[in-house]
Amino acid sequence: MNNRKINKQDALDYHSQGRPGKIKVVPTKNTKTQRDLSLAYSPGVAEPCLAIKDNPEDVYKYTAKGNLVAVISNGTAVLGLGDIGPEAGKPVMEGKGVLFKIFADIDVFDIELNAKGVEEFITVVKALEPTFGGINLEDIKAPECFEIEKRLKAELKIPVMHDDQHGTAIISAAALINALELVDKKIEEVRIVVNGAGAAAIACAKLYIELGASKANILMLDSKGIINTSRSGLDEMKQEFIIDTPLNTLEEALVNADVFIGLSKAGVLNADMVKSMADKPIVFAMANPDPEITWEDAIAARPEVIMATGRSDYPNQVNNVLGFPFIFRGALDVRATTINEAMKMAAVRALAAMAKEPVPDMVMLAYGEKNLSFGPQYIIPKPLDPRLLTTVAPAVAKAAMESGVARQPITDWEKYDHELQARLGLDNYIVRVLYNKARKEPRKVVFAEADNVKVLKAAQIVKDEGIAHPILLGDERKINQLLKDNKIDLKDAVIIDPRSEDMTETRNRFGELFFEKRQRKGFNMYEAKKIMRERNYFGCMMVETGEADALISGLTRNYPDTIRPALEIIGMEESVKKVAGMYIILRPQGPLFLADTTVNLNPTAEELADITLLTAKEVRQFNIEPRIAMLSYSNFGSSTTPEARMVAQAYEMVKKKEPGLIVDGEIQASLAFNKEVLKDSYPNSPLIDGEVNTLIFPNLAAGNIAYNLLMEVGGFEVIGPVLLGLKKPVHILQLGSSVRQICNMVAMAVMDAQVKCK
Numbered sequence: 066m067n068n069r070k071i072n073k074q075d076a077l078d079y080h081s082q083g084r085p086g087k088i089k090v091v092p093t094k095n096t097k098t099q100r101d102l103s104l105a106y107s108p109g110v111a112e113p114c115l116a117i118k119d120n121p122e123d124v125y126k127y128t129a130k131g132n133l134v135a136v137i138s139n140g141t142a143v144l145g146l147g148d149i150g151p152e153a154g155k156p157v158m159e160g161k162g163v164l165f166k167i168f169a170d171i172d173v174f175d176i177e178l179n180a181k182g183v184e185e186f187i188t189v190v191k192a193l194e195p196t197f198g199g200i201n202l203e204d205i206k207a208p209e210c211f212e213i214e215k216r217l218k219a220e221l222k223i224p225v226m227h228d229d230q231h232g233t234a235i236i237s238a239a240a241l242i243n244a245l246e247l248v249d250k251k252i253e254e255v256r257i258v259v260n261g262a263g264a265a266a267i268a269c270a271k272l273y274i275e276l277g278a279s280k281a282n283i284l285m286l287d288s289k290g291i292i293n294t295s296r297s298g299l300d301e302m303k304q305e306f307i308i309d310t311p312l313n314t315l316e317e318a319l320v321n322a323d324v325f326i327g328l329s330k331a332g333v334l335n336a337d338m339v340k341s342m343a344d345k346p347i348v349f350a351m352a353n354p355d356p357e358i359t360w361e362d363a364i365a366a367r368p369e370v371i372m373a374t375g376r377s378d379y380p381n382q383v384n385n386v387l388g389f390p391f392i393f394r395g396a397l398d399v400r401a402t403t404i405n406e407a408m409k410m411a412a413v414r415a416l417a418a419m420a421k422e423p424v425p426d427m428v429m430l431a432y433g434e435k436n437l438s439f440g441p442q443y444i445i446p447k448p449l450d451p452r453l454l455t456t457v458a459p460a461v462a463k464a465a466m467e468s469g470v471a472r473q474p475i476t477d478w479e480k481y482d483h484e485l486q487a488r489l490g491l492d493n494y495i496v497r498v499l500y501n502k503a504r505k506e507p508r509k510v511v512f513a514e515a516d517n518v519k520v521l522k523a524a525q526i527v528k529d530e531g532i533a534h535p536i537l538l539g540d541e542r543k544i545n546q547l548l549k550d551n552k553i554d555l556k557d558a559v560i561i562d563p564r565s566e567d568m569t570e571t572r573n574r575f576g577e578l579f580f581e582k583r584q585r586k587g588f589n590m591y592e593a594k595k596i597m598r599e600r601n602y603f604g605c606m607m608v609e610t611g612e613a614d615a616l617i618s619g620l621t622r623n624y625p626d627t628i629r630p631a632l633e634i635i636g637m638e639e640s641v642k643k644v645a646g647m648y649i650i651l652r653p654q655g656p657l658f659l660a661d662t663t664v665n666l667n668p669t670a671e672e673l674a675d676i677t678l679l680t681a682k683e684v685r686q687f688n689i690e691p692r693i694a695m696l697s698y699s700n701f702g703s704s705t706t707p708e709a710r711m712v713a714q715a716y717e718m719v720k721k722k723e724p725g726l727i728v729d730g731e732i733q734a735s736l737a738f739n740k741e742v743l744k745d746s747y748p749n750s751p752l753i754d755g756e757v758n759t760l761i762f763p764n765l766a767a768g769n770i771a772y773n774l775l776m777e778v779g780g781f782e783v784i785g786p787v788l789l790g791l792k793k794p795v796h797i798l799q800l801g802s803s804v805r806q807i808c809n810m811v812a813m814a815v816m817d818a819q820v821k822c823k
């Protein structure tokens with residue numbers, strides 16, 4: 066379990082830094098020339114206007130409507146924070162927009178309405194129908210939300226769903242079906258306590274009844290206690306759940322209950338109540354951001370409990386994020402007029418069934434888990450599982466077609482599957498893999514330049530994220546002052562000043578070891594001990610002796626000065642003759658690995674072959690099969706210049722050493738990325754069967770220029786330079802790296818250490 070700390074200031078900074086908020090609008094057509102603009106706007110734009118006037122359905126053909134969903138709230142029940150108003154709810158609605166985009170490639174306008182009244186709200190949303198392909202109602206309190214949704218569903222021809230009701234009901238129902246199966250209880254027989262009688266709770270209870278639960282077995286509570294015959298003034302929805310019982314409190318309700326469903330607020334369930342529940346209890350504490358009872362307290366009270374929360378940092382996240390992106394994807398793709406019961410039930414079944422399928426490696430990697438399989442700690446799929454899109458969306462689309470609400474049925478399901486796959490942006494994936502792998506087994510990382518604010522900030526983040534235990538090298542007073550001035554909370558981090566008196570003994574010990582390594586290479590004993598005052602030497606020695614697992618340096622020093630101690634002290638892996646540098650370019654289509662970008666000026670064919678093999682090994686660390694293009698300005702002998710021939714020779718050597726590797730060259734970059742042309746002109750190339758993900762450059766100039774252009778002109782985020790070929794992890798930052806880049810490099814170093822420092 067990781068207890069990542071999100072501190073208040075970090076959350077505020079995340080939202081305020083750079084362009085305020087979390088989303089922006091991006092044009093999808095060329096807008097460069099005067100002609101482009103004349104097509105995008107007047108006069109060209111008049112043509113689609115007239116076409117839509119003649120055939121209103123063409124609005125889906127000529128505008129973004131078909132992929133555009135409105136996330137609409139009045140801020141009256143924002144998460145479990147209550148009625149905090151529309152402006153205060155906006156960060157959540159932007160957040161929902163982000164989730165729609167990253168999980169299902171649906172564009173969202175978030176709309177926060179100053180409209181608490183039912184009629185007012187309905188009038189505004191109805192008027193918005195022409196703009197949107199679907200309406201996701203969010204965080205609107207009960208009982209108003211019921212009337213609002215019912216009326217909008219009846220009066221609009223586009224799908225409308227109140228996410229807090231049905232999203233939550235769908236996900237929790239899928240989780241409940243699976244949990245009941247694990248404890249071998251029947252939904253028809255279990256006693257269910259639903260704490261909360263609002264939007265989410267009422268919809269969940271109704272869906273459980275549809276699935277077979279007996280209404281007589283459900284006790285529902287609102288803020289005043291159990292909804293029973295002694296209560297008066299209850300709204301219509303609550304009235305449906307009145308039970309004739311003398312019980313009044315949650316404590317009383319839970320005695321011998323099989324299931325607790327929490328959709329109320331933080332901390333209302335205590336350990337004694339959980340203890341009083343029946344055999345093998347099920348507790349879904351779904352209030353956000355903090356559950357009705359913490360994971361730890363529930364497990365401590367009843368170790369056999371099947372526990373779920375709405376949070377991402379514990380197993381079994383029962384949260385509507387598992388539903389709304391995929392349900393709307395399916396509904397939009399068949400142009401459904403509504404989201405009906407059949408579609409919701411299809412989503413429940415698809416989600417429940419998916420949890421029993423073997424979990425793909427990439428999902429385990431993304432969560433840093435080794436064994437994720439159906440069981441008490443995995444009753445529902447993980448939100449980052451890409452199969453959610455390709456499983457739930459088609460199930461919903463099919464149900465829409467079968468129930469007669471699809472206006473544009475899908476005919477080719479295989480093609481649809483490919484389209485869905487293509488929607489999954491993979492640029493974030495690799496970073497998640499990296500962090501989660503690192504988090505699984507955090508290591509001691511030495512920061513050689515700890516008297517730098519960026520380094521300290523990064524050290525704080527990696528510590529809070531649970532991916533590394535920082536060791537800070539530098540003047541202790543200076544570091545402490547910087548920590549204080551910049552309010553960086555790194556209280557427990559180890560600070561070591563290699564120049565201090567206290568370190569004399571360590572310096573001497575390190576110096577002697579260093580002398581043993583370098584005595585015939587220009588160092589005498591005195592110099593070997595003296596140089597240990599230098600932080601890069603001292604830090605490398607800590608890694609070499611196992612007192613630390615990795616070193617991060619280079620932010621303020623030039624590359625050769627930082628790499629030298631690493632080569633002298635740690636040295637290269639066996640069989641490696643030269644180290645090399647690799648950059649990872651984070652693209653939506655998946656990562657692109659580039660080497661050598663930082664070390665070897667003009668490699669020989671043999672060196673280039675080594676660089677290729679080293680890079681391939683590193684790419685596999687991410688569970689990615691390398692598909693390598695060895696680049697040149699020539700294609701397979703089209704030029705006979707020495708530079709082109711050198712790459713061709715290197716390619717031959719690579720093939721000889723690792724015949725199974727998917728690699729080709731020498732090849733031009735444009736051909737490597739143009740499979741159709743490659744297929745026509747070189748049909749035997751192994752690169753025609755998939756996308757190239759690894760580029761090997763013929764020299765440092767080419768590699769270095771390429772990654773810089775991709776970063777500066779292409780605007781891609783990058784990770785690197787990752788130093789390949791050292792026996793132990795030392796990673797050297799580019800001058801002026803950002804805090805985020807430093808954190809990424811720490812995660813790389815930890816991942817590296819997990820392999821190299823057993």
Ligand SMILES: NC(=O)C1=CN([C@@H]2O[C@H](COP(=O)(O)OP(=O)(O)OC[C@H]3O[C@@H](n4cnc5c(N)ncnc54)[C@H](OP(=O)(O)O)[C@@H]3O)[C@@H](O)[C@H]2O)C=CC1
Nearest residue numbers: 142144145207262263264265287288328352353375384385
């Ligand atoms: N995990 C997930 O996916 C989701 C979680 N939620 C969470 O569920 C909670 C409710 O959301 P929502 O239904 O939209 O909000 P609503 O405002 O519609 O409903 C809140 C309900 O909680 C009840 N309540 C408040 N305090 C208590 C208490 N101490 N004991 C019992 N009931 C109480 C209220 O009672 P009264 O009627 O008397 O005011 C009301 O019925 C929030 O914490 C939200 O974050 C919501 C949607 C999805």
Ligand SMILES: CC(=O)C(=O)O
Nearest residue numbers: 143144145229353385
């Ligand atoms: C998850 C969600 O929608 C809520 O807590 O309101």
Ligand SMILES: [Mg+2]
Nearest residue numbers: 144203204229
């Ligand atoms: Mg919500």
